[in-house]
Amino acid sequence: MAPRVLVSDKLSPTAVQIFKDRGVEVDYLPEIGKDKEKLLEIIGKYDGLAIRSATKATEKMIAAATNLKVIGRAGIGVDNVDIPAASRRGIIVMNTPFGNSITTAEHAIALLFAVARQLPAADASTQAGKWEKSKFMGVEITGKTLGVIGAGNIGSIVCARAIGLKMRVVAYDPFLSKERAGEMGVEKVELDELLAQADFITLHVPMTDKTRGILDAEALAKTKKGVRIINCARGGLVVEADLAEALKSGQVAGAGFDVFEVEPATDSPLFGLPNVVCTPHLGASTTEAQENVALQVAEQMSDYLVRGAVSNAINMPSITAEEAPILKPFIRLADVLGSFAGQVTESPIKQIEILYDGATASMNTKALSSALLAGLIRNQVADVNMVSAPIMIKEKGVVLSEVKRDKTGVYDGYIKLTVTTERQSRSVAGTVFSDGKPRFIQIKGINMDADVGAHMIYIANTDVPGMIGFMGSTLGDANVNIANFQLGREKENGDAIALLYVDKLVEQDVLDKLTAHAAIKQAKPLVFNID
Numbered sequence: 001m002a003p004r005v006l007v008s009d010k011l012s013p014t015a016v017q018i019f020k021d022r023g024v025e026v027d028y029l030p031e032i033g034k035d036k037e038k039l040l041e042i043i044g045k046y047d048g049l050a051i052r053s054a055t056k057a058t059e060k061m062i063a064a065a066t067n068l069k070v071i072g073r074a075g076i077g078v079d080n081v082d083i084p085a086a087s088r089r090g091i092i093v094m095n096t097p098f099g100n101s102i103t104t105a106e107h108a109i110a111l112l113f114a115v116a117r118q119l120p121a122a123d124a125s126t127q128a129g130k131w132e133k134s135k136f137m138g139v140e141i142t143g144k145t146l147g148v149i150g151a152g153n154i155g156s157i158v159c160a161r162a163i164g165l166k167m168r169v170v171a172y173d174p175f176l177s178k179e180r181a182g183e184m185g186v187e188k189v190e191l192d193e194l195l196a197q198a199d200f201i202t203l204h205v206p207m208t209d210k211t212r213g214i215l216d217a218e219a220l221a222k223t224k225k226g227v228r229i230i231n232c233a234r235g236g237l238v239v240e241a242d243l244a245e246a247l248k249s250g251q252v253a254g255a256g257f258d259v260f261e262v263e264p265a266t267d268s269p270l271f272g273l274p275n276v277v278c279t280p281h282l283g284a285s286t287t288e289a290q291e292n293v294a295l296q297v298a299e300q301m302s303d304y305l306v307r308g309a310v311s312n313a314i315n316m317p318s319i320t321a322e323e324a325p326i327l328k329p330f331i332r333l334a335d336v337l338g339s340f341a342g343q344v345t346e347s348p349i350k351q352i353e354i355l356y357d358g359a360t361a362s363m364n365t366k367a368l369s370s371a372l373l374a375g376l377i378r379n380q381v382a383d384v385n386m387v388s389a390p391i392m393i394k395e396k397g398v399v400l401s402e403v404k405r406d407k408t409g410v411y412d413g414y415i416k417l418t419v420t421t422e423r424q425s426r427s428v429a430g431t432v433f434s435d436g437k438p439r440f441i442q443i444k445g446i447n448m449d450a451d452v453g454a455h456m457i458y459i460a461n462t463d464v465p466g467m468i469g470f471m472g473s474t475l476g477d478a479n480v481n482i483a484n485f486q487l488g489r490e491k492e493n494g495d496a497i498a499l500l501y502v503d504k505l506v507e508q509d510v511l512d513k514l515t516a517h518a519a520i521k522q523a524k525p526l527v528f529n530i531d
Contacts, residue, residue: 003069003305005048008033008055011074015050015294022302024048040064048072048301051080059085070304072297075284076100083315093314094300098153098391099293104283105157108202108232109165111256114277115228116141116200118254121275139199142166147198149214150233151176151186152381152392155204159186170194173205173396175380177350178422180397188348195222202230203237206381217242220251228254232283235259244269247276258283313386323364330360333430333438334368334415336452336528338375340428340440341419344458344524351399351420352376355429359413361404369402372417414441438530440486443497448488453501456526457511462519463489463496470517471498478510 004025007016011030019026027046032039033055043049043065050072051057057071062085071081073095086093114120117138125132146162148155151173159169169186172194181188189197191214201223205211215229215238229252231238240261246252247270254275260268263281270276284290296312303309310316354372356365370386373393378384381392393400407413416429429442430452440450444460457475461467468487475482484501506525514523 003047004045005050005301005305006032006043006046007050008039009050009052009074011050011052011294011298012291014291015074015298018295018298019302022299022306024302024305036061043068048305050074050297050301053077053080055080057081057086062086062089062091065089065091070094070301072301074099074290074293074297078314087315092304092310092316094297094304094310094312095314096293096296096300097312099296100284100289101154101157103286103289104232105154105161105204106286107258107279107283108154108158108204108230108256109161111230111232111258111277111279112141112146112200112202112228115230115254115256115275118275120277141200144168144199145170145197147172147194147201148186149173149191149194149201149203150205151181151184151396152204153395154233155202156184156395158202158204159184167200170197174348175377175392175396175398177348177397179350180395183397191219192222195219196224198224198227200228200230203233205233205237207234207236208380210380212236213239215239215243217245220246223251225251226253228252228256230256232258235261235263235265241269244273247273323367327364327367329432329436329438330363330368330415331371332530333432334372335375336438336530337415337417337428337430338372339378339528340375340458340526341417341426342376342379343526344522345419345421345426347421347423349376349396349398349419349421351401352393353401353403353418353420355403355405355416355418357405357409357414357416358407358411360415361406361413365402365404368415369400372415373400376417376419411441416442440499443488443499444495446488446490446495446497448486448497448499450486450499451484451501452528452530453483454528454530455502455505456528457498457500457502457506457514458522458524458526459498459500459514459520460522461496461498461517462521463491463493464519467496467498467517467519471500471514474513475500475502475506475510478507478513480504480506480510 002023002025005019007028009030016026016028047067048070052074059082068091070092076095076097078095081093083093118136122136145168148159148171151171162169163185170189171186172189172191176188178188220242256277258279258281300311354369370390373389374384374386411431414429414431418427430438430440432438438452481503482500486499489496511523514520
């Protein structure tokens with residue numbers, strides 16, 4: 001029986017035809033996504049669901065989708081899909097991460113012009129029969145400094161466009177190397193430097209715990225007086241109430257916003273303020289972009305449903321069905337190793353080396369490396385997947401190398417990751433035991449054997465007496481239970497490390513008490529997805 005797909009949002013006729021040409025039955029019901037009850041009633045009949053942003057793939061809907069195998073989102077954002085619920089049901093969630101890039105970048109540039117010259121207000125005034133030429137005094141962008149927060153796929157396009165407009169561009173991005181910045185023609189700076197220098201600021205980062213409210217009252221107070229701010233990335237990156245106050249005080253001279261903290265945005269502190277240009281999340285709204293992402297999602301879903309090929313999956317590695325049983329535990333190991341390095345590395349990464357030893361060298365190392373890189377940058381890019389991660393690493397100018405070799409130690413096969421930054425080089429290695437679970441076997445050249453838990457603490461210290469007791473009592477006083485405790489040291493009185501598997505996330509005040517000890521150099525909380 002041919003697989004069956006429901007298209008519940010508006011996709012182009014060409015995309016619908018792609019499904020049919022690939023042997024997939026398709027029901028095109030573009031209004032059904034807005035009818036939650038009707039969607040719940042019929043979703044059980046389908047193997048695939050193709051959506052944009054109107055359809056909400058909630059936990060309740062997913063529970064009713066008894067035959068669903070794949071959800072395809074035409075676009076990058078998957079906020080309208082309950083990914084954990086889909087993962088628990090074994091439903092692959094795909095997106096189209098790069099189809100909207102040029103369109104979104106162009107919209108940011110369009111807003112920059114609109115704010116610089118107060119175009120919407122001038123248009124409304126003129127069409128109302130007024131002739132207020134002196135009221136709308138703008139500013140040139142030529143020679144001005146553009147601060148780009150986030151120089152990834154979309155941000156790098158904005159940088160190129162701005163340089164073409166003869167702007168000076170400074171960029172803040174923890175993953176951007178100085179070499180890559182030089183190739184792009186931009187100056188890499190820290191956030192505070194960007195705030196102090198920029199005449200215009202544009203944001204192009206995902207919404208994560210680190211980026212939420214990145215421009216709040218404190219940050220806005222550090223900006224150059226009269227700065228203009230553009231946000232076409234995600235609502236909530238800029239605290240709207242704080243920006244409204246900065247606009248009223250004159251600290252900020254104008255703003256262009258396409259995204260808002262609450263959407264649809266029927267009310268906002270920014271509405272009604274002079275020289276604020278607002279659009280209803282139009283970043284991806286061009287004919288070309290809508291067509292591109294629609295065709296891409298149809299091709300991806302058809303390939304999976306007909307041939308079993310997985311691409312651009314948020315919650316699934318890109319591997320074949322034959323490889324899955326062997327690769328699955330090592331995919332998880334690679335993700336854990338990358339995630340460990342990503343969580344403990346604080347400066348920009350310049351070089352990545354992945355060593356495959358023994359049995360791992362003969363596996364699908366492309367899939368393993370993709371999983372490792374996704375884990376490595378997930379702390380900074382929340383919606384990264386195995387397909388987009390290598391592209392993002394390449395775009396940031398990071399040098400990536402893979403080494404394969406025959407078995408050299410006691411383990412049949414292991415993976416070792418070495419990350420080099422401007423400050424230091426750090427390595428972590430792991431393997432999979434017969435139980436299929438990942439284990440750390442070496443960190444910073446120090447051998448150990450440690451389980452991987454959902455919540456862990458990594459401690460780097462000097463090997464001195466009493467450390468175990470101090471760590472245990474500090475955590476005990478904070479009511480943190482230790483499930484497993486592994487130690488390793490370079491030599492007596494030398495560098496040592498501890499990995500503690502704990503039952504819950506450790507609060508910052510507890511970590512501060514640990515690092516208050518003279519022998520402890522670093523204490524980092526770690527979170528791993530080990531389901």
